[in-house]
Amino acid sequence: MISIIGSGRVGSSIAFLCASNALDDVLLINRNKDKAIGESLDITNAIPQTSEFSIHGTDDFSKLTDSDIVVIAASTGIYSKDRSENMVSQINMIKDIAEKIKRYCPSTVVLVVSNPLDVLTYFFQKESGFSRFKVIGIASSLDSSRFRYLISEKLSIPNSSILDALVLGEHGDSMVPIFSKVRVNGTSLSSMLDDDEKSVISNKVKNYWLELRKFKSRSQFGIAKNTFDVIEAIVNKKELSFPASVVLDGEYGQSNVAMGVPVRINGHGLFEIEQIELDESETEQLANSSKKIQNQINSVLS
Numbered sequence: 001m002i003s004i005i006g007s008g009r010v011g012s013s014i015a016f017l018c019a020s021n022a023l024d025d026v027l028l029i030n031r032n033k034d035k036a037i038g039e040s041l042d043i044t045n046a047i048p049q050t051s052e053f054s055i056h057g058t059d060d061f062s063k064l065t066d067s068d069i070v071v072i073a074a075s076t077g078i079y080s081k082d083r084s085e086n087m088v089s090q091i092n093m094i095k096d097i098a099e100k101i102k103r104y105c106p107s108t109v110v111l112v113v114s115n116p117l118d119v120l121t122y123f124f125q126k127e128s129g130f131s132r133f134k135v136i137g138i139a140s141s142l143d144s145s146r147f148r149y150l151i152s153e154k155l156s157i158p159n160s161s162i163l164d165a166l167v168l169g170e171h172g173d174s175m176v177p178i179f180s181k182v183r184v185n186g187t188s189l190s191s192m193l194d195d196d197e198k199s200v201i202s203n204k205v206k207n208y209w210l211e212l213r214k215f216k217s218r219s220q221f222g223i224a225k226n227t228f229d230v231i232e233a234i235v236n237k238k239e240l241s242f243p244a245s246v247v248l249d250g251e252y253g254q255s256n257v258a259m260g261v262p263v264r265i266n267g268h269g270l271f272e273i274e275q276i277e278l279d280e281s282e283t284e285q286l287a288n289s290s291k292k293i294q295n296q297i298n299s300v301l302s
Ligand SMILES: NC(=O)c1ccc[n+]([C@@H]2O[C@H](COP(=O)([O-])OP(=O)(O)OC[C@H]3O[C@@H](n4cnc5c(N)ncnc54)[C@H](O)[C@@H]3O)[C@@H](O)[C@H]2O)c1
Pocket: 005, 006, 007, 008, 009, 010, 011, 029, 030, 031, 032, 035, 073, 074, 075, 076, 077, 093, 097, 112, 113, 114, 115, 116, 117, 138, 139, 142, 171, 218, 219, 220, 223
């Protein structure tokens, strides 16, 4: 069973993809019971006639018992300037959710989607005591999709011509688009763009969410599809490589922090953090990004 805690815009979009693709049974949990029931009553009509699975909504966390995967997409408020705006209330929320997941489904794989993403991934793992490989923060793959889209727009080429467009580090202003690894039709992107052009793309990736908010209240479908891809890989026991936030223990020279790094998953969850070679500037930017997340974590701990 796939359980989704928080059935707002993002949680319900993830549930819609899981149910309409007949992936597994889905449980929607919301602190507002009516919202969970309402979304599940709507989404249930999207389940294919051939599917044996169902969807239910509740505010009762004890129903988590049979969860193989739990997605956390709950939110206590909407930020407008920075993803860390509601950090303290979000940390309190994730600690409470961690305690419940630990009680009702201690063997589950947890996908954290709520913001501030890296800080919450860190606090969930510490609070639950789960293996760091069972707690995966989903955001860098969304940032990477945005990076890929902006490169394709700049070069007027299809998305499909671009490989290895990765964004690592914080899901926030200090995120690091990795230009040195991107390949366009087999050729390195680095030789196709000058430093100014790279800087424009970097800023657009970082500010994509702000640009989007000029046109709609906030993002929903991009993160839903990126999260669904991870759920699908786990349920169907497929291997998948993508960037995600995970608590680090020496990888990329960082410890006691969660941030976006390239990972590999299979049916059991994450099984490898890939160590890829970065250029000098990217290495420095990644260390700075880690420092920023650590400062946020320490500001709450002290
Ligand atoms: N990782 C990413 O790349 C990414 C992208 C988009 C949004 N987000 C984040 O996802 C989260 C959800 O966004 P949204 O737009 O769906 O928000 P939303 O306000 O539409 O929905 C959040 C829901 O969570 C519920 N909720 C709050 N506390 C809860 C609790 N303790 N238990 C159960 N339910 C609870 C609320 O009642 C609300 O219905 C936010 O933190 C947002 O910043 C992350």
